[in-house]
Amino acid sequence: MKVGMADRIEWAGWHKDSCDDGPGVRSVLFLQGCSMNCMGCHNVGIKEHGKGRTNSIEELMVFIESRCDNKKITISGGEPLEQANSLGRLIHRLKEKGYNICLYTGWEIERVPENILWHVDYIKTGSFVMDLKNPNIQYVGSSNQHMFSIDNGDIRELDLTQDSIRKTIQKGKIIGEESN
Numbered sequence: 750m751k752v753g754m755a756d757r758i759e760w761a762g763w764h765k766d767s768c769d770d771g772p773g774v775r776s777v778l779f780l781q782g783c784s785m786n787c788m789g790c791h792n793v794g795i796k797e798h799g800k801g802r803t804n805s806i807e808e809l810m811v812f813i814e815s816r817c818d819n820k821k822i823t824i825s826g827g828e829p830l831e832q833a834n835s836l837g838r839l840i841h842r843l844k845e846k847g848y849n850i851c852l853y854t855g856w857e858i859e860r861v862p863e864n865i866l867w868h869v870d871y872i873k874t875g876s877f878v879m880d881l882k883n884p885n886i887q888y889v890g891s892s893n894q895h896m897f898s899i900d901n902g903d904i905r906e907l908d909l910t911q912d913s914i915r916k917t918i919q920k921g922k923i924i925g926e927e928s929n
């Protein structure tokens with residue numbers, strides 16, 4: 750597969766009914782390939798591009814729609830943003846169908862393309878850092894990683910230790926803090 754062909758996407762697997770991959774009970778789609786080299790990578794078996802399954806976006810939509818009853822999906826990897834063109838199209842189609850979308854990326858939020866960032870409901874950012882591994886934080890593996898909710902042009906960082914919201918960010922810029 751030629752990475753970046755917008756009508757095709759390479760993926761590695763599907764996991765139903767996860768409570769660990771974003772808020773709520775979610776199905777997880779793992780995209781194939783990641784060029785980052787996090788020590789202690791939890792998905793080392795799907796890092797290599799070209800070793801996964803390749804389908805058109807519409808074929809993958811049929812697969813997803815037959816399995817994701819509650820329409821809550823997390824797209825993980827691998828590194829989904831290494832297939833940004835295809836991912837953008839997939840997210841567009843999922844949004845059209847009314848899905849709640851959570852994206853897991855190792856990239857920092859500033860690097861996420863706007864046509865993707867503003868069309869997901871949640872995004873987990875940052876690479877896994879073994880020295881910062883913390884099993885007491887929801888949804889992420891290490892304390893340098895962040896989870897944001899995105900709604901109507903506002904980005905809010907979730908406090909994963911208290912399940913509360915602590916920062917309000919608009920268009921990528923912190924504009925205020927909320928205390929709980």
Ligand code: SF4
Nearest residue numbers: 783785787790827855
């Ligand atoms: S970003 Fe994820 S898949 Fe890629 S090396 Fe790091 S832990 Fe592994």
